[in-house]
Structure formats: structure tokens, C-alpha cells
Amino acid sequence: MIKQLIKPLLESFLAIVIGVLIGAIVLAFSGYNPIEAYAALVKGAVGSAYGWSMTLSSATPIILTALTFAISARTGIFNIGAEGTVYFGAIAAIIFTNIFANPIIGLIAGMIFGMLWALPAALLKVYRGVHEVISTIMLNWIAFYTALYLVLGPLANPDDPNKTIEVPVSARLPLLMKGSELSLAFIIAIAAAIITYYILWHTVLGYELRASGYNERAARYGGINPKRAIIWSFLLGGIMSGLAGATEVMGRPPSYAISQGMANIYGYGFDGIGVSLVGRNHPIGIIFSGIFFGALKAGATYMQIEAGVPLEMVKVVQGIIVVAVAVPGLWDLVKKVVRK
């Protein structure tokens, strides 16, 4: 039992080490000082209380989008549509908090719209056999342009061309630390991860999801309807990434709106895939890998100011980590190479 737990942990850790090392090589080749860059990154992420608050607030949306991917992966599906769902979660939260100035209604609206945007891919998969990787990517692009239309048109802020209309003050999530970006949203994300863990491992629905992911034919033989399981996994996933979009506009100062070009809600869906894979598609693992990726993001800004390294650098490191995670039996492989 312990051994089963330690090996995946070691492999994720190893993947992180590989990512950091290759990242250092890329930095050196691009003419930057890797040690200086990483030192700035660590200092920016965890060197102060403010750094920690940035780390945790950056972790919030990607923990939620990682849950989307993890729930589907446990059902044997690769739902990479969290990106598009985040947009609709954010848009729903803005619209509904402007009608009813209440945070609960905003969060629920985000979850429902997230669920609705996840539904087409589920139905296409179940009834037409369309591979979810193709349908969710296409839906992401359709969501992108549709959201862009709403952001530039009906939701545009008449007073500020740089963003949409704001979430009213009474519907914003309370801050956990004064002067920071850390709000109740983080607690919501952690709760969502724990609830996801509970659903997956301690309910009948969770058992059905995991069983059809593990072996569809055996699950069907055991009286489980894999179609139902697939649709539920998309819907639950949609709730999580819809929530990510909603909390991002309701609980992340300073804008409390969608900023120009959707910059503050773009990319979380893709980051979440990496977070989920490094967290081994386990909700509790995702909390930790989410905080790690959050630290990278928070530290990146500081690294750019302090060491002059473009902040996109951390995305390179993230990408290498995910590719390394994809290598099966990474630990044994490295052991073999080292022994030689």
C-alpha cells in the first residue's frame, strides 16, 4: 500500500527535477543565468507572506481545472475542454451577479453554465462516438470566439475599455489576507478537491465512474451503464471548471471582471491538465501539484522583474514536466541509466 503510493510520488518528483534541469539548460542556451532566474522565482513565490498569497491565489483556478481533467481521466476520458468551460463560468458569474448581487448565485451560475458547456462533448461522445479530444478542442475555440464577442460587445464596460462590467461589491468573495489577491476562492477550490475525492472513492456514482474507466466491458457486465458514467464525468468536470471561471472574476482583485483579450481567464484549462497529470489524477495530489504550479506562476512575475527572464519560461518548465510524467516507468528507467 505504502509502496504503491510512494512510487507515483517519486515519479512526479523526478519529473519536476527533470523539468527544472532541462529548463536550466534552455535558460543557459537563451543567454540567461539559470541560478539567478530560479533564485528569483523561488523568492517571488514563497519568500514572503505576499509571495505565498500570490502562490495560493494562482493555484486556485488551476486546482479546479485539474479536477475537470482528473474526473474524466478516472472515467477513461481525456476531457481537454476545461479551457472553454472556464470562459462560460466567468461570463455567467458576471451576468448573474449583476442581476442578483449575491455571491452564492454567482457561483451557482458559474457551475451551471460550466456544466452546460461540457454537455455537447459528452453527448457527441456517447451518441456519435466523436473522440473527446477533437470535440473538446473545437468547443474550446467556439467558446473562445463566442466569449470574445460577449466581452467586447454586450458585456463591455462603458467606463473602462480595458475590461468588462464588474462583479458588484456585494457579490465579491471576501479576502483572506488584506491587500492580497487571496480570497475565499482558494478555500472553495480545496473544498472542491476534497468533495471530488469523496465522490470518486466513497459514493456509488464515483465507483461507477472509476469502474467504467478501468474496464468498460467489465463495468457493463457488472450492471454499470458506461454511457451514463461518461455523461456524469463531463458534467461534474464542467462544474469544476465553471467554478474556476466564476471564482476568478468574483474573488481575484483588482479587476473583478474579464480583462482585455480575456487575459485573466485564458490558459487555466491547459495548465490544469498539467497539474492533474503531475498530481496523478488524484484530487489530493492535485492540491499539492496545483500549489506547486501556482508557485511557478507567482514566482514567474518576480523572475521577470528581478532577473529579466521572460515569465513564459515557467511554461517551458511545466511542459517538460508533463512530457516527463508521460514517460512510463520513469523511475525504473532513470535507475537503470544511473546504474550503467
Added chain:
Amino acid sequence: MIDMILSILLGSLTAMVPIVLTSTGAVVSERAGVVNIGYEGILLMSALFGAIFAEMSGNPWIGLLGGAFVGMLLGMLHGAITVYLKGDHIIPGIGVNLLALGVVAFGITAVWGTAGQHQVPTNFRIQPLINTPYGGLSPMVLVTFIIVFLTHWVLFRTPLGLRIRAVGENPEAADALGVNVEKYRFLATVYGATLAGLGGAYLSVDWLGVVTKEISSGRGFIALANMVFSGWNPVRALIGGFLFGFFDNLSVWVRTNPAVSQVVPWQFVATLPYIVTIVIVAGIIGKVRPPKWDGKPYKRE
């Protein structure tokens, strides 16, 4: 009216190239049994490196080859993980796509010092084969046709093609006949990724002439959809690619046409190629059958 048809026709041929090249590569890879969803990332990274190679050498053709080379390396990575280490076929592809998001965003800033976008100077771009009043025709259109027909011929008319199809359809039987399953699967994967690399470099040093974070805009996945549409057949992928190229081009044309853009917001027109992709794939699935061992690792007993 004729002007309009001709310009859309030429535009469709231009827009078809990256999709057809990637689909053709994907057909070969999947015929051998290896699924790769990392083409989107390959397109992105080879668009970046294609431009870098072109500007460093001063020759756009070196840029195209450089892009193909980057595709080849990424194909070798995917082949090593899926074919030799028997890993999952989807996850490494997701990894490559995520890596590309970082590499391209970082690369643009690190190499050119501009954020988000780099314009490739005209003298580092492939010049059109023919210039017409309705737009130019790239020599890469011709190259694409040659690659498609050559690949089709090899795949269905030669012993090499037979072996490639055999390792994807029935690796046990192929193995029993002495065919090296792993070697053909690996080579087919590398071939697929190399063609995608060529298609990616075409985006930056030929057709669009820029490098941006979103330059591939889902074309890697549209190419996979087109592969399904083609029933894993290169020549039919050419026809499908032209159709997708048409909608891709149509959306740009409609967007820039004032008579239409005043009535319909351009963002909705921009969703057209993606909607068409979903609708077409949803409509034809069930009628086509992928190779039997597609996406399944083969381990010798």
C-alpha cells in the same frame, strides 16, 4: 463573381496545406497503430523554429526543412515513449501540446525580444510559384500534392506499405511473419510528425508570415478530424483538407467583407471551421473503421 470564386479557390488551396500534410502524416502513423494527438504542438513549435532557421540561414527553404527536422525530433520522442516504452498514446501528445505553449511564447520573447508576435520579413518567406491577380499560389501546394500521392502509393501499392498497415491491423501476424513491428511503428510515427513539422514551418515562413502563440489555432486537431473523415486514406484526406481549407478561408473572407461583417459579428464567423469540423466528424463516425490495433501498445508474447 468569377474573381470571388477564383480567390476563394486559391485561398482554399493555400489554407489546405498544413491540414493535409498533418492528416497525411497522421494517416501513416495510425495505419501503423500509433495515435498522436501532439500534432498541434508540433505545428506550433516547428512554426517557431522554421522562422528561426529561415532567418538564421537567410533561406526560407532551410526554414521549412528545419521545421520538418523539429517535427522529426518530436516524432522520435513520441515513438520512443509509445512504441518502445509501451506508454499511453494520448498523454505524451498532451505533454507536447502543453510544452509547445511554453516554448513558443518564451521563444518569441527570447529570440526576437517582442511579446506575443513576430513578423517574418518578406525576404525570409517562400515566394509564390505563380502570382495571379486573385492571390499567389505557393510551391508548397504542389509539394503537398506530390507528398500525398507518393504516400498513398507507398501505403497501398508497395511491400513497405503492406508492412506498415500490417503492424497496425494485426501486429501478431506481422510479427509471426518476421516483420519488426516496433521498427515500422516507430518509423511511421516519425514520418507523421515530420510532415506536421513541415506544415508548421509553412505557417510561419510561407502562408501567414508570422509567429504567434496561437498560430496553429486548432489545425493539428482539425487535421486529426480530417484523418477520421478520410477513413485513414491520404487521397481522401486531400479532398477533406481542401474542404476544411475552404471553410477556414471562407471565414476570413466573410470577416473582412464589410457587407457581411456589419450584420454578423466576426467572432461568430470565426467559429465556422470548428463547427464544421465537429458536424462532419459527428456525421461520418460509425461509417469508418480505424485500424484494429490503433492506439494499442504491442508487446511480444
